[in-house]
Amino acid sequence: MNKAKKMLLLVVMLLAVFVPLLPTHIHADQxxxxxxxxxxxxxxxxxxxxxxxxxxxxxxxxxxxxxxxxxxxxxxxxxxxxxxxxxxxxxxxxxxxxxxxxxxxxxxxxxxxxxxxxxxxxxxxxxYYTGKQYMLINKKDVTKYRKLADFKGQPIGAQTGSLQYSLVKEQLPGSEIKGLSKLNNLVIALQSGKVTGVAMEEPTAKAYAANNSQVVAIDPGFVSDTSQxxxxxxxxxxxxxxxxxxxxxxxxxxxxxxxxxxxxxxxxxxxxxxxxNNTVLSYWTYFAKGIEYTLIITVAAVFFGFILGILLSLMRLSNSKVMHSLAVCYIEFVRGTPLMVQVMFVYFGIGALIQSLPALIAGIIATSLNSAAYIAEVIRSGIESIPVGQTEAARSLGMDQKDTYRYVIIPQALKNIWPALGNEFVTLIKESSIVSIIGVGDLMYQTQLVQSSTYKGVLPLFVAMVIYFVMTFSLSKLLNVFERKLNHG
Missing domain, CATH: 3.40.190.10 (Periplasmic binding protein-like II)
Structure with a gap:
């Protein structure tokens, strides 16, 4: 199948997926x-x-x-x-x-x-409530930044998609605006010197200032339409x-x-x-729950991703042009798009058709589908690394293609690909953190809850880093044990 036909097949597949998900609007007479x-x-x-x-x-x-x-x-x-x-x-x-x-x-x-x-x-x-637009700044800068003009040319933080983001963009055109989805991370950026100020509503700015002695809330004089x-x-x-x-x-x-x-x-x-009562230690149950969800997502993604990966690799190695092209299109498309986009598409896109689809299941589906594409390539490379003579020898002994793969090719290929396969499993633990954007209570999600509850930004992140390291390091050691057994088998 030539390149043009492959591209046409990919377009048809994408249309088949996306067209049913296009939004429908209620007409006035409905x-x-x-x-x-x-x-x-x-x-x-x-x-x-x-x-x-x-x-x-x-x-x-x-x-x-x-x-x-x-x-x-x-x-x-x-x-x-x-x-x-x-x-x-x-x-x-x-x-x-x-x-x-x-x-x-x-x-x-x-x-x-x-x-x-x-x-x-x-x-x-x-x-239902109207407040002024304030700026949160470091306490040491309180004499330096008092009005909006003082922030000209300075990096300013604002929550992505918020009114404050638009106001900074409009009224401080010479400033670099840094947008993040969580205010906790913006406050961390402020305290670490990444931004000079963080734009937010008056009650919120005062709340952060009241609970963090290192920052101060000021009214810089944003001009805004009260109706908005x-x-x-x-x-x-x-x-x-x-x-x-x-x-x-x-x-x-x-x-x-x-x-x-x-x-x-x-x-x-x-x-x-x-x-x-906001010591990070007192929130250990949050981190424990996050570990539980992270491991659930990882184990499920490894299981389903491995099964689908085997299927995709065999399809790509198939003599059937249709099967081969379908596998190539899937693998290239998944590897060519970010996991974050895939997670959001599964939850918000497919979830629009299946209203009862929980965020956890959507996260597992997305990470499994993503991992399958990478596992498929790892398995394919392992199979192709086996000398053709092995296949010929097996066939000469009367084995059919199924038995040849089962008893000769796959066992040898598994030994070759185990390090790369193990690396994919370790990566899954870390990549599972992306599902927090759709509200899945994994370790990253729980860390953000601790940040918002304790008004501490860096320490909860450090705890999360240590936990992730312990999980990945432990899995690496476990995989090394299996690798040694395979090499001595």
């Missing part, structure tokens, strides 16, 4: 059943990025993680008014809109600003019934002034309590 669907399911699934105190953050209660903050209280009230249970999905801020559009969540309550760009894709409730700077609840496009229900809840919250009199004081109390 009935809005958004509210009915939630009541029918019996739960309201709310997406949030729980690293934004006092809006949404996590605290430790016993061995469990509790989501608290202004937005969490609003979510609880909305779910109660709708007569359904509340389910919180914690994920990266810049993944929330994708999750909403693919119906992985029913609403976003995460201090999201209703900008015109976002309104084009989703529906918003009324604004407030926080609102986001819903899928064309959900007027759900928006109306949310506005009814928000009207009651405003009438009783619950945010200022109840939600903010409660958030402050949680932050104060968390600060007093």
């Amino acid at each position: 009935t809005d059943d958004s509210l009915e669907q939630i009541k029918k399911s019996g739960k309201l699934v709310v997406g949030t990025s729980a690293d934004y105190p006092p809006y949404e953050f996590t605290v430790k209660e016993g061995d469990k993680t509790k989501y608290v903050g202004i937005d969490i209280e609003i979510a609880k009230k909305l779910a109660k008014d709708l007569g359904v249970k509340l389910e919180i999905k914690n994920m990266a801020f810049d993944s929330l809109l994708v999750a909403l559009e693919t119906h992985k969540i029913d609403a976003i309550i995460s201090a999201m600003n209703p900008t015109p760009e976002r309104k084009a894709s989703v529906d918003f409730s009324d604004v 700077t407030g926080s609102a609840i986001a819903f899928a496009k064309n959900s007027p019934a759900l928006v109306a229900a949310a506005n009814k809840t928000l009207d009651q919250i405003k009438a009783e002034n619950l945010i200022d009199t109840k939600y903010v004081p409660e958030a402050a109390k949680y932050m104060e309590t968390s600060t007093k």
Whole structure:
């Protein structure tokens, strides 16, 4: 099969996968059943990025993680008014809109600003809280940076996809903007000198400053449209019934002034309590849970990836042009795209067709499919490294192709490829950290929870590094034992 036919086959395969996943929109004459669907399911699934105190953050209660903050209280009230249970999905801020559009969540309550760009894709409730835009700086720079003009030409950090990111880009055109999905990492960048300041909302900036003596919150004088700077609840496009229900809840919250009199004081109390009992050591159960999920993902990906890898390698070595081309297209496509994109595609893309697809299963599927492509090439190279005389000798003894592979080729090939195969298994432990972007509670995800709960950035990362090293080093030693047995077999 020539190159042109292979490219055509690859395009056809991609269209077959992507076309069914193209978004469909509700026409104006169709009935809005958004509210009915939630009541029918019996739960309201709310997406949030729980690293934004006092809006949404996590605290430790016993061995469990509790989501608290202004937005969490609003979510609880909305779910109660709708007569359904509340389910919180914690994920990266810049993944929330994708999750909403693919119906992985029913609403976003995460201090999201209703900008015109976002309104084009989703529906918003009324604004429920408005705060100024502040800058978090190092305490030693408090006399150096006071107003917006002082930051000109300086590297500034902001959460990716946030209003603050847009404001920095517009009002500090000469500055280098560094965008990250987690505020914890931005604060680390600030304290390590990677950025001069971090743009965030006033309550959040003050929360970080109150719990970290090395940073200070200032008002640099950002100019912003008050209609876009407030926080609102986001819903899928064309959900007027759900928006109306949310506005009814928000009207009651405003009438009783619950945010200022109840939600903010409660958030402050949680932050104060968390600060007093926020030693990283006390969060050992978080790391233990992260290890558990990391090992589950790794073992499952190794098992399924190895099986699929064997199949793909045999397809690529097949005399059938169709089988060979399918294997080549799959391997080249998977190896030519980032694992992060593949994880998000499986969860948000395929997950749009299978609404009940859990994040953990999506993570296992994505890492297994990715690993299979690399394992296939390792196995293929091992098989091709066996001299052709071995095959001829086996066939001369009356073995068919199946027995030749089973008893002659594969055992010898396995000995040759074991180091490369072992390296792929070790790599999987580290690459599994990518699934944290879709809310899987692996080690990296749990580390981020510890960061947001303790207001410490570097120490939790150091602990995670040590744990990853122990796991990979232990696996390497175990694989070496098997390698020695193979060599002496």
